Amino acid sequence: MIRSTISAALMFAVIAGPAHSEDYGTVGTTFEIIEPDLLDWIAARLRVAAETGALDEMNAEMAARTERTVRRPHPVPGIAQATETTSWLYDPSITVPEDIADHRGVVFARQGDRVNPFDTVSLRKIYLFIDGENADQVAWAIDQRNQVDGQASIILINGAPLDLMTEHQVRFFFDQGGFITQRFAITAVPASMRQEGRVVRLTEHGPDQWQGLAEEDVE
Known part of the structure; x- marks a missing residue:
């Protein structure tokens, strides 16, 4: 009983005791955080692609893919x-969900009206x-x-x-x-x-x- 009381007291002293910090020095290598501008990064990648000819290849492939889609679109599924x-x-016909007014505020269709476009x-x-x-x-x-x-x-x-x-x-x-x-x-x-x-x-x-x-x- 006494031993348990002493152990609890020591644990309380450690937890509730005065807080303090200590400098343990630098562990490992540190680096400055540098985040490149996204637009600059994209521009750099495009320059490299243009210099290597990759950009022309991408443009040609995109044009060919677009032409293929125009000439033969994807079939409509389920038909x-x-x-x-x-x-x-x-x-x-549709049921008007709320009053609809023109640019002058004149209501031309009221909530609950049944409107058929074939009337006009x-x-x-x-x-x-x-x-x-x-x-x-x-x-x-x-x-x-x-x-x-x-x-x-x-x-x-x-x-x-x-x-x-x-x-x-x-x-x-x-x-x-x-x-x-x-x-x-x-x-x-x-x-x-x-x-x-x-x-x-x-x-x-x-x-x-x-x-x-x-x-x-x-x-």
Whole structure:
């Protein structure tokens, strides 16, 4: 008991005793902290790259990569080949979340209003979505475009739009990142989109409507 009390007292004395510090000298080598300016570092690296020709190589590779992407964009994922004809309507109306005013403060849309953009604008063209690697679908899209006197936009979800333009002398677009197909829930091609009154008619066209058209064109 006494020994435990003495040990506790000594430990308390060490912890609670007067604080003091002592210089033990320098241990190891010390260096001044020097942080190079980031812009200076980048400029130096660019100078070295320019002197060695590496910068020209990087520019050439970047240009080639950009050209490859433009000529053949990444395919839109999750789009299959249509196996049957399916059609549905899409209502573009939105409910206004809060009052919207113009630059003069005049409210032109109030919270809770149901607004349909087709009340003021309209789709003047038909939009056709195809796989540009499928010759039958390409032939189908061109035929559909001809039937409406060119008032149709052909949008690829796969393929090389510039090569197809050169071959068919028709403008082709690409659904970069699947922005349009995802927005309208298109999961198979060929598909079409057209306005019907105040809604949009979307149709995924089965093989009976387009398969074999490329061979017929050749004949």
